[in-house]
Amino acid sequence: MTKQQPEPIAPAEGKLGILIPGLGAVATTFIAGVLAVRKGHGQPIGSLTQMSNIRLGKRTDNNYPKIKDFVPLAGLDDLEFGGWDVYEDNVYQAAVKAKVLDLALLQTIQAELEALVPMPAAFDKRYVKNLDGTHVKTYTTRYDLAEQVIDDIRTFKATRNCSRLVMVWCGSTEIYHEATDVHASLAAFEAGLRANDPNISPSMIYAYAALKEGVPFVNGAPNLTVDAPALLELAHETGTPVAGKDFKTGQTLMKTILAPGLSARALGVRGWFSTNILGNRDGLVLDDPDNFRTKEVSKLSVLEDIFRPEDNPELYGDIYHKVRINYYPPAGDNKESWDNIDIFGWLGYPMQIKIDFLCRDSILAAPLVLDLALFMDLAKRAGMSGIQEWLSFYLKSPQTAPGLRPEHDIFQQLMKLQNTLRYLMGEDLITHLGLDYYQDLMEAR
Ligand SMILES: NC(=O)c1ccc[n+]([C@@H]2O[C@H](COP(=O)([O-])OP(=O)(O)OC[C@H]3O[C@@H](n4cnc5c(N)ncnc54)[C@H](O)[C@@H]3O)[C@@H](O)[C@H]2O)c1
DSSP states (O other), X not given: OOOOOOOOOOOOOSEEEEEEEOOSHHHHHHHHHHHHHHTTSSOOTTOHHHHOXXXXXXXXXXXXXXXXXXXXXXXXXXEEEEEEESSOOOHHHHHHHHTOSOHHHHHTTHHHHXXXXXXXXXXXXXXXXXXXOOOBOOOSSHHHHHHHHHHHHHHHHHHTTEEXXXXXXXXXXXXXXXXOGGGSXXXXXXXXXXXXXXXXXXXXXXXXXXXXXXXOEEEOSSSSTTSSHHHHHHHHHTTOEEEESOBOOHHHHHHHHHHHHHHHTTOEEEEEEEEEEEOSHHHHXXXXXXXXXXXXXXXXXXXXXXXXXXXXXXXXTTOEXXXXXXXXXXXXXXXXXXXXXXXXXXXGOEEEEEEEEEOOHHHHHHXXXXXXXXXXXXXXXXXXXXXXXXXXXXXXXXXXXXXXXXXXXXXXXXXXXXXXXXXXXXXXXXXXXXXXXXXXXHHHO
16 A cells, blocks of 8 residues: 655644643543653553554564654643633642542642642533532623633633643533534524523533634533534634544443454344443432433444444344443442343354443543543644544544444544554555565465
8 A cells, every 4th residue: 555645744842731621530530640650650551642552564564663652742741731610629639539549649749730720610500410519600691601711721821831732521421412503503603602592501612712712622521512513614614623522431442342342253132231330420410310311322322333233133133222320429430330241142042241340430531531632632733623533442422424423343443543643644554454465475485
C-alpha cells in the first residue's frame, strides 16, 4: 500500500489547557493521576498514548515505537487543568470526597490540587434532578449563559498562558431527551439560546461555547450534547473536532471485548443480563429514572450493533438484553458488575458465561480522559473537524455521520485508531494481509 500524503500537523508547542465541566470522581482522578505521574508516583496505566506501542511497516521490520514517540502529542508536563462544578470544592477536596485515590497519594500533590478551584457552573436542575449544588451562574437567557462560559474559556487561556485548549465533559449524566427543532440547525439553536429555550441543556451550552472558540469538545457522558445537527454545523464552521458519547469503561468495555469473540466464532447468544451496583455520585444521579434512561440507551445499542441480528437471525435473532444499574452507597466508586450470558453452540447446545467484574470506575475512566484530550488536540492540529469516529475506541455510544451504524467491536475500533495515526504520519496502513512478504520468507528458507 502506498504512503499517504496528509497535511502537515502543527507542532504541539506551548501549553495545552484541559477544561472540564464536572469536577467529580472521574475528573479529579484524572487530574490527580497526571500530577502523580509527573512526580513519578505512579504509571499512567490504561493510557494508550502513554503506554502503548504501534506497529509500523511489515512484521519483518519489527518496528513498534511507543505511540507518544510516533505522533506529536502534548507532553504531560505541558498540561494545565481547569473546570466548572455546581459544588465549590476545590479539586483536592473533591478528590478526597470521591474516595477513589488514597489520601496519602493525594497529600503528595495537595497544594497543586487545592489551587484548582471550579468556576461556577452553567446548570439547570431539570437536567440532573438528584443534585442540589449552589455554585452556579445566574443568567437571564441561555445566550447570556453561553457568553459567560466563553468568557471563562478566554480568561483561563490567557491567565494560564495556554496555546491550545480542549474541553472534556465529565459532568453528571443529564436526563434523556431527543433532538428537536431547536437542535436542527445552528440558526435555530442560536435563536433558542436567545429565547432561553429549555430544550437546550447545560452540556450543550458548554459545547456551544467551546466550539464557538474552536476548542475541541469530548462528551464523556451519554447526554445528547454535540450529537445534534446544530452543534455539528458549528463544529464544521469553526473547524473543530468533536467526539462522544460516554466513556467506555467497566461492563460495556467487557461486552465489546467478549461479544466480538463470540460473534467471530459464530456462537449463538440467547440472553445477556447485566446488572451493576455502585455507590458514587454518578450512581446517585443515575438512580433517577430519567437520568438512567440516557445511560440505558447508550448501553443497550452495543450488542445489537456487534451481533447484527437482522443478518444473523439463527444466532442472534432472539437475544434478550437487559441492563440494570442499582445505587448502593457502600460500594462507593468500586462498582461491581455481573453479567449472565446464555450462549449456544453446535446443534444448539446451551452454555453459560458468568462475569463478576469488581472494577473501579474512575480508575478505568481517567486514562480515557487523558487519551481523548491528547488525541483531540492532535486532530485539531492536523486540520480535522467534526465527528472523530476514529476515537470510538474510547466510547460506549460512538457518534457517527447520519445513517452510519457505529462500530462497537473494540478490535475494529483499535485498528481504525491505529490506521488513522499511521495515515496522519504518512505511514503505510496495515491490512494484515501480509501475503507479499510471507511468500518471500517461505522462498528464502
Ligand atoms: N466512571 C466511569 O467509568 C464513567 C464511564 C462512562 C461515563 N461516565 C460519565 O462521566 C460522568 C462523570 O462521572 P463521575 O463518576 O465523575 O460522576 P460524579 O458525579 O462524581 O461527577 C460529576 C460532576 O459533575 C458535576 N456537574 C453536574 N452538572 C454539571 C454542570 N452542568 N456543570 C458543571 N458540573 C456539573 C457534579 O456536581 C459532579 O461533581 C458521568 O456523566 C458518568 O455517567 C463515567
